[in-house]
Amino acid sequence: MDVLVTLFYILFSICVVYPPTEFVSAGFTIAQLFESFLGSENMNFIGYHMKRTTITALIHSALPLGYIFCLLCAGERNPWLPAAAAATAIIPLLMCYRLLCWWENDQVKHPVVKALIQYVTPGSDWRVVAANLNIEFRNVDKVSIQLNATSRFVATETWLIKLTQYKLNVVKQEECTLVATATDSHNLTPTGEDEVQYINIEAIPTRDDIERFTFRISTTALRDLQPRLLQPVRVPEHISLMPTLIERFVNVFKHYVDQNPVYLVDQELELCIGCMQYPADVKLNRRCHPPPAHLEGGPPQCQQCNCRVLWCCACMGRWWAARASGPPAGWLSGRATCPVCRATFCLLDVCPARLASS
Ligand SMILES: [Zn+2]
Ligand SMILES: [Zn+2]
Ligand SMILES: [Zn+2]
Known part of the structure; x- marks a missing residue:
């Protein structure tokens, strides 16, 4: 019985952390389940992702405790269970403390805010940068590319943004160079007509205090992205981009x-x-x-x-x-x-x- 519960719980945890497409389309993702709490991403982009990263971190940290709870519900009676429950309960408690640190003191320790703080001009507040980002995100001419089930890349008029489960990378387009670092091709059909090429791109900010980040998109997505970029993606000579079908x-x-x-x-x-x-x-x-x-x-x-x-x-x-x-x-x-x-x-x-x- 407990083997079955364990297998089921492992599968469940994987689906919570890396939701498969079926879960995403059925609405079983953290962002979709907590939609009413998170509010509208379009209206308040930064506020939405501050809440989303918080709730994601909290739920992921509670997964081990959920396992012990499942075992208890399944009728498992082991003398170690209470100790295990106490040990796993510490993880979400510690996470709660960490999240409190994120949200106190004007939220300056929040990873989303940390990404913006580099762009705060003296005498101003990170909310000014956030408001600017929110306005640009609302614009219809932004380009948004889903990188995988849990991360996304967004290019607005002045910003390049990478959204992941627990953080956000933000860089100003004019202060950043995009360089292709590697490519890989995949054949979907034996004839090679549906060959898809993926390209790894590194965003290198000109300022040292801003973190670099990489993302991986298909060549087709790159073509959609190019018109939104101030400077084209640099492709070194040893990398060749495959023409589309x-x-x-x-x-x-x-x-x-x-x-x-x-x-x-x-x-x-x-x-x-x-x-x-x-x-x-x-x-x-x-x-x-x-x-x-x-x-x-x-x-x-x-x-x-x-x-x-x-x-x-x-x-x-x-x-x-x-x-x-x-x-x-x-x-x-x-x-x-x-x-x-x-x-x-x-x-x-x-x-x-x-x-x-x-
Ligand atoms: Zn023509
Ligand atoms: Zn004819
Ligand atoms: Zn004609």
Whole structure:
């Protein structure tokens, strides 16, 4: 019986400390269970995490006592149990004392406040920094990346924040360099189409009194993060970032488009209406032949698109990939529709457009 209780309790403790995805989606995490006590993270970001770290530390410290309690409830009668109960009860009591220290004296010993204190200007208070962080966190253009079940990375306009179970790392964007330190790739499918690359990034503050921290995100998450950063993440030469599936597809797409005959235009090519960065350089011009009569009834046939040259090849490739279905190996043989007039086209119909030299 007590073996069963022990196994169950170990499993329970692991789920409390590192909640699996099923627990997170079912709402069985400390943050979700104590939602009403913690308040809204969006309204009071710093206050929320001060309470969350406190309650997390308290609950984790009470886990050993909970085990003895479970054994007692299961009918276990061992002469050592009362002594064990007393010993394990000391842990949450000591933790309570520590938490009291965190919260007294203007909370200056609280790990969340400690992270902010470095940014307090003379004559001001850590609450000023906290208020600034709260306002920025409320902004919709922050980027928030879940690192694992218990930690998160947030980039706001001026701050980079790493949230973990018991603490918070804060650094000002302008006073910090982000450097990629290592990468690792994982294959989700045997064909390697769904390869995911993770990158370890170290945040190195320019000031010595601020703690460094590292975080690990996927290359896809890094692409979402980049536009929010003041300075791009430095990638040393020995580290190479893997292109995403879409980027690799766009490269192959371009390669095939370049083999199609050139479509000559007599007007200057305008900027692509998709990215507004590169000149539009593809024209959808039907070249494929209709299928023989006995094969009719298959996929929709291509139609002539009468739109001007509006898109660059990369944007057209991304448009194609976004609408493709099935395994990526079959994307090129499919069909897409013109983003403007919805005419169906195939890869043979995408012609590189060039200005006719007069
Ligand atoms: Zn474009
Ligand atoms: Zn069109
Ligand atoms: Zn076609």
